[in-house]
Amino acid sequence: MKSSEIFNPTLREVPSEAEIVSHQLLLRGGFIRKTSGGVYSYLPLAFRVLKKIMNIVREEMDRAGGQEVLMPIIQPAELWQESGRWVVYGDEMFRLKDRHNRSFALGPTHEEIITTIVKQDVHSYRDLPLLLYQIQNKYRDEIRPRFGLMRGREFIMKDLYSFDMDEAGLDLSYKKMHEAYKRIFERMNLKYRVVEADSGAIGGNESHEFMVLASSGEAQIVYCDNCHYAANVEKAQCQAQEAVKAKSIVVKALEKIHTPGVRTVDDVMQKLAVPIESIAKTLIYWADGEYVGAVIRGDRELNEIKFKNILRCNELVIADEKQIREVLGISVGSLGPIGAKFKVYADQEIEFMDNFICGANEDGYHLINVNMSRDFVPETIADLRNAVKGDSCPVCSAELDTIRGIEVGHIFKLGTKYSEVMKASFLDNNGQEKPFIMGCYGIGVSRTMAAAVEQNHDENGIIWPIPIAPYQVIIVPVNTKKTEQMELAWSLYHQLLGLGLEVIIDDRDERAGVKFKDADLTGIPLRITIGPKALQEDKVELKKRWEKETVLVAIENIVEEINRILKQY
RNA sequence: CGGGGCGUGGCGCAGCUUGGUAGCGCGUCUGAUUUGGGAUCAGAAGGCCGCAGGUUCAAAUCCUGUCGCCCCGACCA
Numbered sequence: 001m002k003s004s005e006i007f008n009p010t011l012r013e014v015p016s017e018a019e020i021v022s023h024q025l026l027l028r029g030g031f032i033r034k035t036s037g038g039v040y041s042y043l044p045l046a047f048r049v050l051k052k053i054m055n056i057v058r059e060e061m062d063r064a065g066g067q068e069v070l071m072p073i074i075q076p077a078e079l080w081q082e083s084g085r086w087v088v089y090g091d092e093m094f095r096l097k098d099r100h101n102r103s104f105a106l107g108p109t110h111e112e113i114i115t116t117i118v119k120q121d122v123h124s125y126r127d128l129p130l131l132l133y134q135i136q137n138k139y140r141d142e143i144r145p146r147f148g149l150m151r152g153r154e155f156i157m158k159d160l161y162s163f164d165m166d167e168a169g170l171d172l173s174y175k176k177m178h179e180a181y182k183r184i185f186e187r188m189n190l191k192y193r194v195v196e197a198d199s200g201a202i203g204g205n206e207s208h209e210f211m212v213l214a215s216s217g218e219a220q221i222v223y224c225d226n227c228h229y230a231a232n233v234e235k236a237q238c239q240a241q242e243a244v245k246a247k248s249i250v251v252k253a254l255e256k257i258h259t260p261g262v263r264t265v266d267d268v269m270q271k272l273a274v275p276i277e278s279i280a281k282t283l284i285y286w287a288d289g290e291y292v293g294a295v296i297r298g299d300r301e302l303n304e305i306k307f308k309n310i311l312r313c314n315e316l317v318i319a320d321e322k323q324i325r326e327v328l329g330i331s332v333g334s335l336g337p338i339g340a341k342f343k344v345y346a347d348q349e350i351e352f353m354d355n356f357i358c359g360a361n362e363d364g365y366h367l368i369n370v371n372m373s374r375d376f377v378p379e380t381i382a383d384l385r386n387a388v389k390g391d392s393c394p395v396c397s398a399e400l401d402t403i404r405g406i407e408v409g410h411i412f413k414l415g416t417k418y419s420e421v422m423k424a425s426f427l428d429n430n431g432q433e434k435p436f437i438m439g440c441y442g443i444g445v446s447r448t449m450a451a452a453v454e455q456n457h458d459e460n461g462i463i464w465p466i467p468i469a470p471y472q473v474i475i476v477p478v479n480t481k482k483t484e485q486m487e488l489a490w491s492l493y494h495q496l497l498g499l500g501l502e503v504i505i506d507d508r509d510e511r512a513g514v515k516f517k518d519a520d521l522t523g524i525p526l527r528i529t530i531g532p533k534a535l536q537e538d539k540v541e542l543k544k545r546w547e548k549e550t551v552l553v554a555i556e557n558i559v560e561e562i563n564r565i566l567k568q569y
Numbered sequence: 570c571g572g573g574g575c576g577u578g579g580c581g582c583a584g585c586u587u588g589g590u591a592g593c594g595c596g597u598c599u600g601a602u603u604u605g606g607g608a609u610c611a612g613a614a615g616g617c618c619g620c621a622g623g624u625u626c627a628a629a630u631c632c633u634g635u636c637g638c639c640c641c642g643a644c645c646a
Contacts (some may be wrong), residue, residue: 009577011579011580011595011596012580012581012595012596012607013580013594013595013596014580014581015580015581015583015640016580016582016638017577017638019639019640034638036637037637037638038641090644091644094643108646109646140645140646142644142645143570143643143644143645144640144641144642144643146639146640150646151645153646155646157646182592209646218645313585315593318642318643335606354615365625371598372638392576399612403609404609407645407646408646409646426634442646443646444646447646460606476605476606479604479605480605481604481605482604509604510607511603511604511605511606511607511608512604512606513604513605513608514604514606514607514608515605515606515607516606516607517606517607518607529605531605532605533605540600
C-alpha cells in the first residue's frame with residue numbers, strides 16, 4: 001500500500017479529550033475517531049489490527065472445538081425477562097422500542113439468545129458438548145465511558161458459550177478455553193497473566209481473568225513469584241498474621257480516653273503517637289436494608305467484594321456521615337465495635353492485634369487496650385481486606401508482589417444459572433431431564449487493541465507486536481525525487497509483497513523527518529530506510545521499531561533478512 | 570446521578586472579567602526554494618463563536634434554558 005493512498009490521518013497534537021496513552025496514540029496515529037461518547041469508528045489501520053486479533057482468536061476457538069455463529073444485536077425484551085436480567089441489568093442496558101412499542105435491548109452479552117437457541121434444538125446428551133462462539137459488537141450504556149476504547153459503550157467482543165452434560169464436561173470445556181486463551185495471548189505476543197477472579201454478577205463458582213500487564217491498568221494483580229499463584233486483588237486471599245500473635249504481649253485493661261477533634265486514623269496516630277498498625281477502624285455499610293460494620297486494621301483497605309460475598313447481600317454501599325449520625329447518633333470518627341448498635345464483622349487480622357485502639361461509639365472518645373473476644377465478639381471473623389505487596393502467599397507463604405493489568409479476557413463457569421431459569425434441558429443417558437451445564441468465555445477484542453498499545457509504546461508512538469501490527473514493513477525512501485531511491489524502494493516493495501508480506505511504501509513527497517515521525521507514530525514494526533549514504537555502499541538501513549539502533553544491511557540481503565525476522569512470529 | 574471544568578476553522582488554544590467588524594500556532598491549498606527526525610518564504614481557503622431563547626442600538630462576550638464533551642466518584646469487560 002502506498003502511504004499517499006492510505007486513509008490514515010495523523011495528528012501532531014494530542015486531542016485534549018484523550019487521557020490515556022492508548023487513546024492518545026490511536027487518535028494521533030489515525031487509527032480511530034470518536035463518533036459519540038464511548039462510540040468509535042475504526043479507520044483502516046485499526047481495522048487491520050482488529051482483524052488480526054479476531055483471526056487469532058477465531059483460529060484458537062476453532063482449534064478448541066468452537067463453532068462460530070452470528071447472533072442479533074437487537075434482542076427482544078422477552079428473552080431478558082425470562083432470565084430475569086431485564087430488571088437486574090438496569091440502566092447498564094441500552095433499550096429501545098420499535099414502532100409497535102415492543103421493547104428491545106442492544107445486546108450487552110448473549111447468554112439469553114444462545115441458551116434459547118440451544119434449548120430449541122438440542123435435546124440429547126449425544127449432542128454435547130457444544131461450544132458456540134461469536135465475535136460481534138456489544139453494548140453497555142456505561143455510566144461514564146472513558147479511556148477511549150478501554151471503556152466504550154460499543155465494543156467488539158468474542159464470547160464463547162459451552163454446553164455440557166455434567167460438571168466433568170464443564171471442567172473439560174473450561175480447561176480447553178483456559179488453554180486456548182493462553183495460546184491467544186502468547187500468539188499476540190503480549191505480556192499477560194492469568195489470575196483468579198471474582199465471578200461477580202454473572203455468577204458461577206470458578207473464574208479466571210486474563211490480564212495484559214501495563215502500568216496504566218485498572219486492575220491490581222497480586223502474584224507470587226515462588227509458586228504460580230496470581231489473583232485479582234478483588235479475590236486475592238489474605239493470610240491471618242500468625243507471626244504477630246507470637247510476639248504478643250500482656251493484655252492490658254480496657255481504657256476510655258478523651259480525644260476531642262480526632263476524626264481519622266491519621267489523627268489518632270498523631271494525637272496518641274501510636275503506629276497505624278495498632279489502630280482498628282470501623283466502616284459502616286448499608287447492606288440490603290441493615291447497617292453493618294466492618295472492623296479492619298487502620299492501614300488496611302476494606303475489600304467490598306469479599307465483604308459482600310460474606311454478607312451474601314445484593315446491595316452494599318458505604319454509609320455516609322449523615323446516615324451514621326441519624327441512625328447511630330455518633331460521628332464517623334468515633335465508630336467502634338464495642339457496644340455497637342450494628343452487626344460487627346471483623347477482619348481475621350483483628351484477632352491477632354493486642355491492646356489496640358478504636359472508636360468508643362461515643363463522640364470525642366476512643367478506647368485503648370482493646371482486645372477482641374475479651375471486649376467484643378464479632379458476628380463473623382473473616383478475610384475482609386485487600387491483599388498488598390509483602391503479604392504472604394496463600395499457597396506457598398512466600399512474599400506476594402503486585403502489578404497492574406488490563407482485563408482482556410474473562411472465563412466463567414456458569415453452571416445451570418441460565419439453563420435452569422430458561423428451562424433449557426436435555427435428556428441424559430438414563431432418559432432423565434437435566435439442565436445444561438454452561439460456561440462463558442469472553443475476550444474484549446477492541447479492548448485488547450488498546451491494551452496492546454498501553455503495553456507497547458514509547459515517546460514516539462505505538463510499537464505494535466508483530467502478530468497484530470496493521471502492516472509489517474514500511475519502506476521509506478528519504479527523497480522521492482531521487483530516482484535511484486525510488487526504483488530501489490519499488491523493487492523491494494514488490495519483492496516483499498511477493499513473499500506475502502504486508503508492506504507500506506512511503507511515496508509521499510515529504511521530508512524524511514515527517515515520514516520517520518509518522519512511521520514511528522503508527523508503530524510499523526520494521527522500517528527500511530533508503531538514503532544516499534547507505535546507498536553508496538549498496539546498503540539500506542533496517543530499523544526495528546522496538547530497538548533504538550539502526551543497522552545497515554546489504555541490498556541483496558534485505559528481503560531475506562526481513563522475511564527471517566517476520567517468520568519468527 | 571453527585572461534584573468540577575470545557576464547547577471559538579481539521580487539531581491545540583487566546584479573546585469573555587470591562588459588549589462595538591473574530592485572532593494565534595499547527596494542519597490544508599497554490600507557487601518557489603528545500604530534502605536524513607514534524608523545513609523556509611510568498612500567497613490563499615476555511616468559523617452564523619455547540620444550539621435555542623432573552624437583555625441591548627449592538628452579544629463569542631451578559632442572562633435563561635438546552636445539547637454535547639472531559640475530569641473525580643458510585644458502576645464495570
